[in-house]
Amino acid sequence: MRRASRWGMVCCLTLEWLALGVWVGGGLVLIGAVIPAVFNTFGGQDSGGLFLTAAFEGFHRFMIGALAILWAGLWYRWWSGHPAVAVGRGEIAVLVGMAAIAGLIIVWLHPSAAALQAQAFAAQEEAAKKAAFEALFRMLKPIRWIYMVDLVLGILLIGIKAKRSLCRDGVLT
Numbered sequence: 001m002r003r004a005s006r007w008g009m010v011c012c013l014t015l016e017w018l019a020l021g022v023w024v025g026g027g028l029v030l031i032g033a034v035i036p037a038v039f040n041t042f043g044g045q046d047s048g049g050l051f052l053t054a055a056f057e058g059f060h061r062f063m064i065g066a067l068a069i070l071w072a073g074l075w076y077r078w079w080s081g082h083p084a085v086a087v088g089r090g091e092i093a094v095l096v097g098m099a100a101i102a103g104l105i106i107v108w109l110h111p112s113a114a115a116l117q118a119q120a121f122a123a124q125e126e127a128a129k130k131a132a133f134e135a136l137f138r139m140l141k142p143i144r145w146i147y148m149v150d151l152v153l154g155i156l157l158i159g160i161k162a163k164r165s166l167c168r169d170g171v172l173t
Contacts, residue, residue, distance in 0.1 A: 004080035013085070016073040019066035020158050023098070026059050027151040031144075046121055053114055060106045067099050070157075084168050094157045101150040109146065113139050 004012070034055055042048035074095065077085040116139060120132035 004076065004082065008076070009080060009082070009085060012073045012076045015069050016161070019069040019073075020154060020161070022062050023066045023154040024151060024158065026062055027147065027154065030055065030059055031147065031151070049117055049121070053117060056110060060102075060110065063102050063106070067095075067102060070095055071099075086164075088160070088164070091157065091160050094153050094160065098150060098153045098157070101146060101153070105143070105146060105150070109139070109143050113143060 035052065038048045038052055038055075042051060074087055074091070078087045113136060116132060116136040120129060120136050123129035123132050
């Protein structure tokens with residue numbers, strides 16, 4: 001390696017793969033296991049909804065940490081100047097997309113959905129409660145798709161890194 005030590009690069013790549021594991025694994029677990037389990041076991045919309053809001057807020061903290069690690073790792077690999085760990089435009093584009101979508105979710109969409117949820121739970125009249133829940137569910141539908149796009153981008157980034165590893169090792173040319 002030109003500027004980075006071998007152990008520094010091993011740590012960098014390990015942390016990047018771990019961050020991607022958290023990103024993709026966390027998304028899969030929330031979408032594929034937690035959401036269905038909550039709606040099939042919790043007594044009512046209120047307790048299940050509050051639990052999911054808290055679960056997603058926790059996942060958002062992990063997303064922020066994963067993004068910080070991925071950006072730091074990208075910078076470290078670029079700084080090293082070694083061609084075996086070169087940073088490609090596709091990798092940067094996917095990471096920018098992941099960060100933009102995560103920012104959209106964390107800064108705007110999730111707080112808006114949480115506010116609508118609180119409004120729905122606080123409503124006393126049945127008509128007001130129904131209207132608030134309808135507004136919440138209208139917002140949650142695109143949010144689910146946005147989470148799915150972010151999950152797919154994480155999987156795509158894993159593919160980019162796997163391909164680079166295979167090309168570097170001479171498995172694919």
